[in-house]
Amino acid sequence: MEQYKKDFIDFMVESQVLTFGDFTTKSGRKTPFFVNTGNYDTGKKIAKLGEFYAETIKDRYGLDFDLVYGPAYKGIPLAVTISSAIYTMFDKNIGFTFNRKEAKDHGEGGSFVGYKLADQQKVIIVEDVITAGTAMRENLPILKDAADLSIEAIIVSVDRMEKGTGELSAIQEIEKDYQIPVHPIVSIDEVVDYLYNREVNGTVIIDDETLARIKAYRAQYGI
DSSP, X not given: OOHHHHHHHHHHHHTTXXXXXXXXXXXXXXXXXXXXXXXXXXXXXXXXXXXXXXXXXXXXXXXXXSEEEEOTTTHHHHXXXXXXXXXXXXXXXXXXXXXXXXXXXXXXXXXXXXXXXXXXXXXXXXXXXXXXXXXXXXXXXXXXXXXXXXXXXEEEEEEOOBBOSSSXXXXXXXXXXXXXXXXXXXXXXXXXXXXXXXXXXXXXXXXXXXXXXXXXXHHHHBO
């Protein structure tokens, strides 16, 4: 596993974004792990998060694109910090754009804020996680209506590798329906492999009992 992935897993645990215990998802599933990206709540954390996304984009896609797009609301700070990190780390100046939940009918107007969308631009969409794929299904059509864009990839933080409404995961459904590759920084399998019996700040995060619960959950809901 690449070092930046290991560092990212440690970062999620230390930021209390990735936790293990007893949780209930919006769909009602009882899950032994939870990813709460709302805990990226300081300048230091969000700056570091942008660096991990930037590293993943360069590693999985490269730097031949024009802008990053972040769907409101959680995608907004992501788009900003990622574009800044790409400039700082790789000396590549790209744009960032995000959408308004409601179109503005005064001032400059429109549904988008940031770098102006134009035909033939290459766009990378950034999101925290894709659980049901709702935000992607809402945003992809409005992006396509705005200009003749080329959506190159979607980058997310963690792939839960979990079934959606059918046998495919929400990520697999997006890839199948829109023919757009989705790249996570890490998958839940990589998280489990790395953290099993490993101490983070003096505490073992995934012991035998937690591993057994994760395996049982994955056996029921995993892809």
